[in-house]
Amino acid sequence: MGEVSRGARALVVCPDIRGQKHDLDPGARLEEACGLALAIGIVVADATIVPVRQVRPGTLFGAGQVENIAIACEQHEAELVVVDGALSPIQQRNLEETLRRKVIDRTGLILEIFGERAATAEGRLQVELAHLDYQQSRLVRSWTHLERQRGGFGFLGGPGETQIEADRRMIRQRMARLRKELEQVRKTRALHRERRGGAPWPVIALVGYTNAGKSTLFNRLTGESVMAEDLLFATLDPTMRAIRLPGVEKAIMSDTVGFISDLPTQLVAAFRATLEEVTGADVIVHVRDMANPAAAAQKAQVLAVLGELGLVEGEGGESTIPIVEAWNKLDLLAEPDRERLREAAEGKDTIVPISAMTGEGVDALLARVDRLLTAGAKVHEFVLDAGEGQKIAWLHAHGQVLEDVEAEGGEGPRRRLLVRLTPKEFGRFESLAD
Structure with a gap:
């Protein structure tokens, strides 16, 4: 994603919008926002809560507040502003132009962290899908790097298609492919979970x-x-x-x-x-x-x-x-x-x-x-032929065997086992026995 460089000095701003309810108070939210910034290697130069009485459609904050943020950036040599809230594409662009600095909101910041932390194939797919979903309304940079994956878009785009339209279409197609891949991953996970359920x-x-x-x-x-x-x-x-x-x-x-x-x-x-x-x-x-x-x-x-x-x-x-x-x-x-x-x-x-x-x-x-x-576990008695080694081994592996001795009487060698099993384990053994 590469929108935020590690080691960048940032001013963290937590907007406290009147009438907007949160689970955490502004102080706790500000602390959490700083934690998020640190998680991606950003240096928190300063952090502040900004009360917002009325949301401005163009900048979120009032003109005086934007000016104060600009002054704080100069004082603390911050090259990045992290806003702990959701910014519309217009608000983000206007703030960047006014502050002459990169501005990133809470969603963008979390996406940066997710992009760096995701370790499995599923995690990477999920991050890319979320990032494309977030980015498609912003299109702050060209997405022409995706064209290699679909063999070029000039011909398919048709005459007169603008760069933004082409970018949007590429993003939509890439998202559709990612959703298909993710669906396959989910099916695989469900199978694994089912297998573990039977285990x-x-x-x-x-x-x-x-x-x-x-x-x-x-x-x-x-x-x-x-x-x-x-x-x-x-x-x-x-x-x-x-x-x-x-x-x-x-x-x-x-x-x-x-x-x-x-x-x-x-x-x-x-x-x-x-x-x-x-x-x-x-x-x-x-x-x-x-x-x-x-x-x-x-x-x-x-x-x-x-x-x-x-x-x-x-x-x-x-x-x-x-x-x-x-x-x-x-x-x-x-x-x-x-x-x-x-x-x-x-x-x-x-x-x-x-x-x-x-x-x-x-x-x-x-x-x-x-x-x-082990709640509800009961002790069960089993008498098995010596030839039923698979069942005997299963009981030893999955239950708590209290006794395993030779059984008297009957034809051929047999074993008598006293095993503590949970109702779930007993059900599995019954299905194994069937």
Whole structure:
């Protein structure tokens, strides 16, 4: 995308528009906007909240406010202005002409981050689709680099077609191709999820607001070195690894993209398939940054997204999949605050205070998840012929075998097994036996 260069000095402006509701207060929004800028390697020279009583169609801000922004840019040697809100193409162009600097809005900034972070083929397709959707109304630069992919557009364009019309048509065609490719990727993911659904291993999905510490926890639990930096959107694509629990031989741990307030609609649609991974989980671990003053608002945002996926219902937030809250970042809190959180979590089955960084409380979290995964497990007795090695091996791999001895009586060698299985595992074994 290349619209923002790393190391660029920026003035971050958070417009506080009268009558416009947000999940976070202006201070928290400004802090988050600075975090977004830092995530793409931008140097935040200064940051300010600008109250907007009346939105100006041409510039968003009033003339005096635009002048103040220009002065601040000069004072802090900022070559870029980041506006934490949505700018129309006309507003963006007018601001750039007046300020004589590159101006980027919240959607453009998040797209830059997504473009840099996307690691899988699906992630890259989603980013490109969202970027084209955003860019087609702006067309601030020529898109002739796409013509190689469709064998030139001069002849097909017909006589008299302007450059902008040609660019728009190329973008639309490219978007149509991307949507087809994405549909294929989604089908493949659905097949993989179906296959995992038929597989014996339960899936644990880590979800949470961006920068809540999911990747750090994932690394601690799986021993993997997934990118875990103190940056917003450090993870964009779900990463899956196997882990072991006391009562479960093998479980799949999935680290997902972080949620964020006021995510632009183009991006919600583009990243739906990434979040769909959560719908196939057996247990959801909601990682929360309890050192953040906006922790409650962030929780509401996460639950809203889970609600859109059909995983949380009603005002009480009843979940269709068990959810455990991991109250993270205890290490960043003062001792009285840590103690207060421990007391608040005491006696609650769905809350475990932890520090993914130091490892405090992580064993308790695993024990809680293990209990949820093995809830309803019963001990079953099986008597199998020695020749049914596949079934015996399956029970050893997927259940908790309490006893495996030779069975007495009957013709030929047989084995008697006492195995603890969850209802789900027992159903799978029954279908295997059929």
